[in-house]
Amino acid sequence: EIVMTQSPATLSVSPGERATLSCRASQSVSSNLAWYQQKPGQAPRLLIYGASTRATGIPARFSGSGSGTEFTLTISSLQSEDFAVYYCQQYNNWPRWTFGQGTKVEIK
Amino acid sequence: QVQLVQSGAEVKKPGASVKVSCKASGYTFTSYGISWVRQAPGQGLEWMGWISAYNGNTNYAQKLQGRVTMTTDTSTSTAYMELRSLRSDDTAVYYCAREHEGGFDDYWGQGTLVTVSS
Numbered sequence: 001e002i003v004m005t006q007s008p009a010t011l012s013v014s015p016g017e018r019a020t021l022s023c024r025a026s027q028s029v030s031s032n033l034a035w036y037q038q039k040p041g042q043a044p045r046l047l048i049y050g051a052s053t054r055a056t057g058i059p060a061r062f063s064g065s066g067s068g069t070e071f072t073l074t075i076s077s078l079q080s081e082d083f084a085v086y087y088c089q090q091y092n093n094w095p096r097w098t099f100g101q102g103t104k105v106e107i108k
Numbered sequence: 109q110v111q112l113v114q115s116g117a118e119v120k121k122p123g124a125s126v127k128v129s130c131k132a133s134g135y136t137f138t139s140y141g142i143s144w145v146r147q148a149p150g151q152g153l154e155w156m157g158w159i160s161a162y163n164g165n166t167n168y169a170q171k172l173q174g175r176v177t178m179t180t181d182t183s184t185s186t187a188y189m190e191l192r193s194l195r196s197d198d199t200a201v202y203y204c205a206r207e208h209e210g211g212f213d214d215y216w217g218q219g220t221l222v223t224v225s226s
């Protein structure tokens with residue numbers, strides 16, 4: 001099973017600042033990597049797929065990069081509605097997908 | 109618009125079974141798969157498995173093999189997830205999600221809380 005490791009576990013950021021979240025795979029997942037945002041009491045929402053493609057309706061301040069084993073989600077200027085937990089997921093290792101443990105972005 | 113509407117919360121005793129439904133609308137049901145993901149209280153997301161709504165093929169997470177069964181009813185565009193021999197650590201919110209052909213989940217249900225308690 002591919003293990004996805006996210007860092008940091010918690011990121012404290014002030015509104016308007018840039019946030020950089022990392023996700024590392026235990027083996028290459030090519031570009032088959034998605035990012036999801038989850039707010040308390042809500043279902044996850046797809047942000048990024050294919051490591052760098054924004055899903056429909058996702059603001060341009062969210063960007064994804066990386067391939068192979070190292071990936072990054074960047075939020076260029078944090079808005080109040082961006083404080084949430086973010087998960088990465090690999091969908092390369094058919095037939096078993098795996099999630100990272102999540103990074104909580106909190107207000108500094 | 110694409111919607112996935114799940115059944116309501118359940119309370120079960122250890123050893124019992126639970127069956128959660130997920131009714132899809134707004135798209136051609138048989139053109140996509142359905143993933144099931146669960147989230148224990150205060151924890152992260154755990155991928156449980158996938159079913160093709162086209163032909164019923166399934167893939168399950170290794171740790172759930174033998175206890176979980178995923179099915180679909182194409183006549184009602186509904187997916188089901190049954191989990192047997194429930195334990196306290198199965199207490200979680202269970203989500204269904206539409207799996208895009210690429211493998212990621214682009215639309216999610218609202219979640220169903222399953223509580224296992226004696």
